[in-house]
Amino acid sequence: MAGHMPVDKTYKLFIGGAFPRSESGRTFQVRSADGGLLANVSRASRKDLREAVRAARSAQAGWSSRTAYNRGQILYRVAEVMESRRAEFATALRDTGRPARSARREVDASIDRWVWYAGWADKVHHVLGSVNPVAGPYFNFTVPEPTGVVVIAAPDEPPLMGLLSRLAPAIVSGNTAIVLTGGAASLVAVSLAEVLATSDVPAGVVNVLTCDKAEVLPWALSHLDVNLVDLTGAPDDLGDEVVAGAAENVKRIVGGREGSDPVEASPYVIGDFLEMKTIWHPIGR
Amino acid sequence: MTPPDNDPRTEPFDLDYAPAPQSTAVVDIADEYGLFIDGDFVESRSGRTFATTNPATEEHLADVAEGSKDDVDRAVAAARNAYEGHWGALSGRERGKYMFRIARQIQERARQFAVLETIDGGKPIRESRDVDIPLSAAWFFYYAGWADKLEYAFPGRRVAPHGVAGQIIPWNFPLMMAAWKLAPALATGNTVVLKPAETTPLTALLLADVIRDVGLPPGVVNIVTGAGATGAALVDHTGIDKLAFTGSTEVGKRIQRATSGRRLPLTLELGGKAAHIVFDDSAVDQAVEGIVNGIYFNQGHVCCAGSRLLVQESVAEEFTLRLKRRMAVLRLGDPLDKNTDVGAINSAEQLRRITDMVDAGVAEGADLHQPDCDLPERGYWYPPTVFTGVQQSHSVARDEIFGPVLTVQTFRTPQEAVDKANNTPYGLSAGIWTEKGSRILWMAEQLRAGVVWANTYNQFDPASPFGGYKESGFGREGGLHGLAPYLRAAGRVA
Numbered sequence: 119m120a121g122h123m124p125v126d127k128t129y130k131l132f133i134g135g136a137f138p139r140s141e142s143g144r145t146f147q148v149r150s151a152d153g154g155l156l157a158n159v160s161r162a163s164r165k166d167l168r169e170a171v172r173a174a175r176s177a178q179a180g181w182s183s184r185t186a187y188n189r190g191q192i193l194y195r196v197a198e199v200m201e202s203r204r205a206e207f208a209t210a211l212r213d214t215g216r217p218a219r220s221a222r223r224e225v226d227a228s229i230d231r232w233v234w235y236a237g238w239a240d241k242v243h244h245v246l247g248s249v250n251p252v253a254g255p256y257f258n259f260t261v262p263e264p265t266g267v268v269v270i271a272a273p274d275e276p277p278l279m280g281l282l283s284r285l286a287p288a289i290v291s292g293n294t295a296i297v298l299t300g301g302a303a304s305l306v307a308v309s310l311a312e313v314l315a316t317s318d319v320p321a322g323v324v325n326v327l328t329c330d331k332a333e334v335l336p337w338a339l340s341h342l343d344v345n346l347v348d349l350t351g352a353p354d355d356l357g358d359e360v361v362a363g364a365a366e367n368v369k370r371i372v373g374g375r376e377g378s379d380p381v382e383a384s385p386y387v388i389g390d391f392l393e394m395k396t397i398w399h400p401i402g403r
Numbered sequence: 404m405t406p407p408d409n410d411p412r413t414e415p416f417d418l419d420y421a422p423a424p425q426s427t428a429v430v431d432i433a434d435e436y437g438l439f440i441d442g443d444f445v446e447s448r449s450g451r452t453f454a455t456t457n458p459a460t461e462e463h464l465a466d467v468a469e470g471s472k473d474d475v476d477r478a479v480a481a482a483r484n485a486y487e488g489h490w491g492a493l494s495g496r497e498r499g500k501y502m503f504r505i506a507r508q509i510q511e512r513a514r515q516f517a518v519l520e521t522i523d524g525g526k527p528i529r530e531s532r533d534v535d536i537p538l539s540a541a542w543f544f545y546y547a548g549w550a551d552k553l554e555y556a557f558p559g560r561r562v563a564p565h566g567v568a569g570q571i572i573p574w575n576f577p578l579m580m581a582a583w584k585l586a587p588a589l590a591t592g593n594t595v596v597l598k599p600a601e602t603t604p605l606t607a608l609l610l611a612d613v614i615r616d617v618g619l620p621p622g623v624v625n626i627v628t629g630a631g632a633t634g635a636a637l638v639d640h641t642g643i644d645k646l647a648f649t650g651s652t653e654v655g656k657r658i659q660r661a662t663s664g665r666r667l668p669l670t671l672e673l674g675g676k677a678a679h680i681v682f683d684d685s686a687v688d689q690a691v692e693g694i695v696n697g698i699y700f701n702q703g704h705v706c707c708a709g710s711r712l713l714v715q716e717s718v719a720e721e722f723t724l725r726l727k728r729r730m731a732v733l734r735l736g737d738p739l740d741k742n743t744d745v746g747a748i749n750s751a752e753q754l755r756r757i758t759d760m761v762d763a764g765v766a767e768g769a770d771l772h773q774p775d776c777d778l779p780e781r782g783y784w785y786p787p788t789v790f791t792g793v794q795q796s797h798s799v800a801r802d803e804i805f806g807p808v809l810t811v812q813t814f815r816t817p818q819e820a821v822d823k824a825n826n827t828p829y830g831l832s833a834g835i836w837t838e839k840g841s842r843i844l845w846m847a848e849q850l851r852a853g854v855v856w857a858n859t860y861n862q863f864d865p866a867s868p869f870g871g872y873k874e875s876g877f878g879r880e881g882g883l884h885g886l887a888p889y890l891r892a893a894g895r896v897a
Binding site: 127225246251252253254256258260265345357358359361362364365366367368370371374375376384385386393395396397398399400 | 659
């Protein structure tokens with residue numbers, strides 16, 4: 119019987135629903151524990167980041183104006199498609215040295231995590247919003263709203279669970295995201311991008327840039343059309359001046375503080391990516 | 404629609420009132436004030452002082468100690484000591500009781516606070532008496548009640564105070580800003596170093612008196628007066644665990660820049676350029692009052708001032724006419740007169756800034772209108788001002804003026820109103836006037852601003868979160884959400 123010669127995947131970026139290579143033509147290699155080549159992964163440039171921000175900004179109004187119920191359904195659909203690709207995710211984790219059982223466990227827990235966040239789409243308002251008893255004849259209430267375009271530095275470990283634990287709470291409320299991921303974690307990130315591309319998530323809602331995070335983050339932090347940067351997976355030695363770039367448009371900075379848990383599951387993590395709007399109206403006859 | 408010539412509205416009848424001065428006998432201003440550190444008033448280590456003046460008369464009021472780096476050091480050390488000692492160990496219930504006492508004392512000495520606020524800052528006594536001081540007391544009262552209920556505020560999370568909070572406040576609502584800052588910080592168990600604004604230190608120092616009288620342990624609240632250098636020393640101090648700033652976007656960005664390397668928990672309540680939107684079906688007289696209150700309240704020294712009027716094209720001409728007519732009967736003058744609507748500009752520097760920005764508006768081609776009104780000879784004054792014929796590109800429509808200056812632009816459709824309203828890097832507040840409920844809710848949803856007032860404007864309440872989107876800052880003050888910035892592990896929430 120003639121053997122099947124495997125058709126290797128090209129690991130590309132995910133921008134605006136398409137899978138381009140980096141415009142810079144750059145790649146980096148991911149190798150297995152025994153040194154074999156797993157992939158030449160596209161290495162995103164500053165221009166790729168700009169394209170991703172543009173895609174995310176274009177998609178933001180539409181995504182946030184979907185009903186919460188609809189966003190919840192779309193995210194649930196993502197979990198369905200992930201489930202059908204469990205083996206692929208597990209292989210990607212195993213290839214980079216993870217024992218088989220541990221890899222499977224992370225995949226299963228990640229899918230469950232995603233389902234958990236999908237369910238928050240139409241509930242987080244109950245927990246983080248409020249009706250406020252002001253001292254006067256006014257109806258006054260506070261509602262959470264998405265912040266806008268967010269950049270997420272995904273943690274390297276655990277590769278899939280870490281990424282999903284930051285991405286799901288960011289987009290569930292209507293933000294659009296650019297995920298920065300690097301090294302071996304890129305493999306599952308690209309698989310996730312392929313899941314998102316086939317799961318009814320509108321183009322541009324999630325963009326995935328495989329890159330050197332230390333190289334791209336300074337550009338993200340100083341980009342004027344980015345509203346928030348999640349530093350959960352940022353390198354420790356990012357440098358004060360680099361983070362200071364966020365002040366140029368008063369960006370929100372979340373994650374990556376000492377002692378913060380990169381895989382925490384909480385509505386307060388969703389809250390990290392929200393703004394609070396308070397509305398007043400008089401009461402009268 | 405132009406009113407006929409005999410319409411009484413076109414001929415403002417004589418509206419002169421007899422003077423109704425508020426007595427100043429209730430306040431006793433000392434010649435000199437020290438810093439309030441560790442429960443005592445002390446001199447600045449540098450020996451330096453600065454003068455505070457009455458902006459309505461240019462009269463010298465007092466010399467106030469200028470906090471040096473050394474003094475900030477001392478204050479932070481006192482706050483640290485108090486946090487690690489008595490205050491940190493105190494139950495929420497007991498913390499709350501101190502705060503209830505502070506609230507009551509502000510109420511009991513309300514008139515004294517109001518008169519002092521007006522003398523030091525230039526705002527009409529009607530506003531300091533009816534808005535600033537009652538809200539300051541209410542803020543302490545509201546947050547006092549939270550002190551022993553924090554476990555219910557953020558279910559599922561174990562919250563804890565940061566430790567020592569540095570707080571820097573502006574000159575537009577001096578006591579109220581101190582209350583907005585101190586109350587949530589104390590309720591959550593932090594200790595504080597507060598820096599009041601250079602031009603308006605006196606009510607914060609009177610509050611220090613109250614703090615002493617209620618027996619708050621030394622070091623829990625420290626008040627270090629001074630200017631920008633004092634504030635910078637506090638920002639740069641590595642002994643603080645949390646920083647809250649209210650002021651200009653420009654300084655806010657500098658602070659974010661300076662503290663980002665340390666990842667210091669930060670709350671920024673910065674500038675605004677709020678759109679105030681009037682539809683053709685609004686209750687016109689109420690809308691006119693709302694617009695006037697939105698921009699001329701506190702001489703426009705309000706970060707959430709409704710400084711950009713967007714009026715629907717079909718009613719723009721008549722609305723602008725009515726607005727100008729209303730402006731003509733605004734009473735500008737002695738802030739201590741109970742009938743005064745528009746008081747003094749807070750400082751010579753701010754007056755210069757307003758004058759320059761209005762001059763730029765004229766140079767850029769916008770049409771200036773100011774009602775005839777006599778400005779007092781001494782003091783810092785600026786008449787209520789409105790610009791028509793304004794383009795989006797004009798600086799007066801883009802930049803925060805922080806003075807009694809309104810711009811008027813028009814729109815045809817709700818979508819156009821939204822697009823124009825959101826066309827700004829700011830996002831603090833917005834206003835909507837229409838009688839159509841569904842449109843209010845749609846507009847409120849579309850506007851990118853932290854506070855939206857519909858058929859009202861400039862309302863504040865301790866139970867109501869306040870704060871901005873975009874370059875108007877982050878974090879919320881007021882309500883449940885106002886607790887989060889002062890607690891570890893409460894999340895950003897705001």
